[in-house]
Amino acid sequence: MGRWTQYDEDDYRLPEGMKRVGYDADSGRYYFRDSEGLVYKGPEGSEFGELTLVSEIPSSIPQEVDEDSDLEAAPAGTDGYRILALDEHGTRYNPRGGAYRTLFPFFLIIAVVLLLVWRLVLLPTRVAPVPCPSTTISYIVRPGDTCWDIANDHNSSLDKLLIVNPKVDCDKLMPGERVCVPDEGMSISVRF
Numbered sequence: 001m002g003r004w005t006q007y008d009e010d011d012y013r014l015p016e017g018m019k020r021v022g023y024d025a026d027s028g029r030y031y032f033r034d035s036e037g038l039v040y041k042g043p044e045g046s047e048f049g050e051l052t053l054v055s056e057i058p059s060s061i062p063q064e065v066d067e068d069s070d071l072e073a074a075p076a077g078t079d080g081y082r083i084l085a086l087d088e089h090g091t092r093y094n095p096r097g098g099a100y101r102t103l104f105p106f107f108l109i110i111a112v113v114l115l116l117v118w119r120l121v122l123l124p125t126r127v128a129p130v131p132c133p134s135t136t137i138s139y140i141v142r143p144g145d146t147c148w149d150i151a152n153d154h155n156s157s158l159d160k161l162l163i164v165n166p167k168v169d170c171d172k173l174m175p176g177e178r179v180c181v182p183d184e185g186m187s188i189s190v191r192f
Helices: 098-122 147-153 158-164
Strands: 019-024 029-033 039-041 052-054 136-140 178-182
Touching: 147 158, 147 178, 158 178
Parallel strands: none
Antiparallel strands: 019 029, 029 039, 039 052, 136 178
């Protein structure tokens, strides 16, 4: 037996004199009218089921229905245009902003992701410098400084400067870099 049978038709399923007159897509309900003109609504999300008497039919469903009309399509006016959907207050729903309003959250997420990528990849990260030992002085390198000049200006030797700063490369000293300079009276020894 095929999927479609006469048992799926309104004539078989509905009580005598009852006719399906419309469908409200917002609530997911079918509306029916009996031979006396009373309007009933079906259960939500179901084509057939227990019918409930309602006082009036929603404005989106036409008052008069022809035999050949499509129940799930919005009724057309005399000029051929279909009415817009109505909200719960009976006013026409007119979305402001159109598609841009719908796409705004998408563009917002894309903007946040691009800002994060820019921050994490393109901007240099600044790592907090390691504090200098208590027996040394912090010195910020200026353009033109060399390791020997820095040690000599602070009455220290180049060997003591290199012991305190083992990771400093004197050939690649950059302005703004911080080095720890030994105090004048300090005694530094290399521990192995």
